[in-house]
Amino acid sequence: MSELGDPTSAAGGVTPSDQELLAAHVTGDRDAFGELFARHRDRLWAVALRTMGNPEDAADGLQDGMIAAFRRASSYRGEAAVTTWLHRVVVNACLDRLRSEGVRRAASLPDGFDVPSSEDPALDAERSERRREVLAALGSLPADQRAALVLVDMEGHPVADAAEMLSVPVGTVKSRCSRGRARLAVLLRAAGVLPVAEGDPPNGNHPEPPAVPPTGSRSARAPPRGP
Numbered sequence: 001m002s003e004l005g006d007p008t009s010a011a012g013g014v015t016p017s018d019q020e021l022l023a024a025h026v027t028g029d030r031d032a033f034g035e036l037f038a039r040h041r042d043r044l045w046a047v048a049l050r051t052m053g054n055p056e057d058a059a060d061g062l063q064d065g066m067i068a069a070f071r072r073a074s075s076y077r078g079e080a081a082v083t084t085w086l087h088r089v090v091v092n093a094c095l096d097r098l099r100s101e102g103v104r105r106a107a108s109l110p111d112g113f114d115v116p117s118s119e120d121p122a123l124d125a126e127r128s129e130r131r132r133e134v135l136a137a138l139g140s141l142p143a144d145q146r147a148a149l150v151l152v153d154m155e156g157h158p159v160a161d162a163a164e165m166l167s168v169p170v171g172t173v174k175s176r177c178s179r180g181r182a183r184l185a186v187l188l189r190a191a192g193v194l195p196v197a198e199g200d201p202p203n204g205n206h207p208e209p210p211a212v213p214p215t216g217s218r219s220a221r222a223p224p225r226g227p
């Protein structure tokens with residue numbers, strides 16, 4: 001489904017598209033931006049949480065991004081989907097925080113992601129530990145590599161869309177993902193999350209590693225209500 005969504009609402013009226021809501025905000029509609037944010041809040045929160053590594057910094061990064069989007073809405077020119085533009089603003093706000101001093105690092109990664117429960121407590125414990133290992137390893141990567149992997153491997157965005165969000169060439173996103181996966185593979189093999197492949201060379205020059213292993217569902221604990 002496109003970002004226009006269902007053309008009719010339950011009440012029989014027309015549901016505004018993302019672009020229409022953003023345009024309405026620019027022209028002075030006080031409710032339009034809040035509706036737009038509510039529509040995409042969960043995905044934006046998930047990206048912020050995975051990029052920042054803990055709820056406190058994620059909330060700050062998301063708030064920074066939404067304030068920036070609120071103020072810069074008139075700069076949107078329609079070259080990309082509104083969702084892509086919003087993700088770009090939030091990711092860049094998070095990266096700005098990661099590059100600044102005093103941001104909490106991987107050691108404070110929380111129980112931020114829901115792992116589907118089963119009837120087997122041992123299996124649930126194993127999944128929870130796997131999630132912790134993956135997120136801790138992800139949190140140890142440089143900010144740029146982490147952001148690329150979050151968008152491409154964990155959120156499932158095409159590389160071209162991730163490049164739009166990060167304002168870098170497609171080749172740069174591919175390179176960051178490749179380097180990030182290689183570093184993650186070493187960490188996750190050491191943690192026992194990924195098996196050590198038979199015949200792996202001792203110098204760590206493995207073939208192209210797999211994408212970031214899944215950590216559970218995409219849902220995260222409830223995001224903040226708004227900027």
